[in-house]
Amino acid sequence: MKRRYRRHFDDYAIGENEKLYSDMAARGWFLEKRGSYFSRFGSGKPADMRYRIEVSAPRFLEETWLPEEQVAVYEDCGWEYVTSCGMIHVFSSPAGSDAPEFYADPAQQAATLKVLRRNYIWAWVPVVLMVLLNFLMAAAMSGGVGETLSKWGAEFRIGWVAATALWLFFGALLVWTFYLFLHGAWRMGRLYRRMKKGIPLDHSPRGRMLPHRIVSGVLLGFVAVFGLLTLWQWVSKDTRDLPEVADGPYVLFSDLGIEGERSQLFYDDRTSQITVERSLLATHYDVFEVVGEGGSNWMYQDVYRLSSLVDREMFVRSLMENSTFARSPSSFREVTVEGLERAWVAGDLECMAVKGDLAAYVTVLKAGQETDETLKLALHALAECWANEGSQVR
């Protein structure tokens, strides 16, 4: 048996869905199953059919299906149960049959839409609660609402630069979903009010909701484009062993004058590696090097070659905010290093450097030298590297 899938209208468009199923039956495609987004049709001899949708109204935590007794009453009246999805239940009957409409009084039918209407209005509550809970937990652990907000802000800004397409993808997805809920809530409310006034449901509406479909289609298009860009970024990500000589705007222990065999940390099997990832706003070099017995010397670097669209000052501040050991940007002390526009150190382990379109956050430890000496060596090495690198100084 041939099968076909078609995107159906959302739950609020009751009349439109009923008409869609009738039109498909007239073309020889009979509804078999309704899913969340698509309906499945099986082929058959074209027939004039009436399709009607009943909306169940479950109480809190109750199942959404229709009670067996209700289905039995409808079938007794000439309706055949076809399929259900969530609170939507579809029945059919040949067009000429004397199966009566489910409700003679539109106001009674309106009462069945209350829960569906409420769902559209309150669908965002669980998401908001989850985010709020997550935020409160983070605030409780980090010691304050303000601190958590600035940490989240920093993570957001770094994510925006390092994974722009992914951020745009989630943003477009959020806008699209929000638009669908907003439109659904508006349509559902309008339908509910009309039926409460006694205006019957139109089982065969003429409009095809074109403006809504265009807006929804455009938003979905953005989701798809940004999804593909995210995929491209992910596929083009290059992770490899760290070369013996730096081949990008980053430094190695040997550039700091610290020699030693490449090894690995005693608590981790990660070896010296570099990952280069290109987003729409930056090229990110994620570099990790470990040398010496038992991984006694290690260095992490996040080096970004930023697009001119990025607010560099803001980005650097975000990197400081997001640093591993320093509690806040105020922990970073500015130092002067020849060859760098600006440079900072924090404690004995972290430093930052900026020049032209390059920004670097470095965490480095050399065993037996737990002072900011190693940091200064790293900053000087970066200055030398970036001088040779030929970064585009703004």
Add this chain to the structure above:
Amino acid sequence: MAEQQPMTEAAYYILLALLHPGHGYGMMQRIRELSGGRLVMGPGTLYGVLSRMSREGLIVLTGEVDRRKTYAITDQGREALRREYDRLRHMVEDGKIMEEAET
């Protein structure tokens, strides 16, 4: 005993129809006959009222043949129907004053 609230038209006719046990479609036909075609009830309305009256103990599910469920009125339902009938009858009698005023 708490005073009975006036019944909806649908509930009143369903109880009337169930003086003889019946199933969904039969009930709807019977209601249409009883009301002289004035009251047309859909299966959605019918089920809504049936489930409410079943919860209130006014009707009971008596059997099932081929998924077709048969309902019947209970003693409590008969009492409620009788009270509603009396209430309506009194209202009609009280309303006769209107005819006297018009003559």
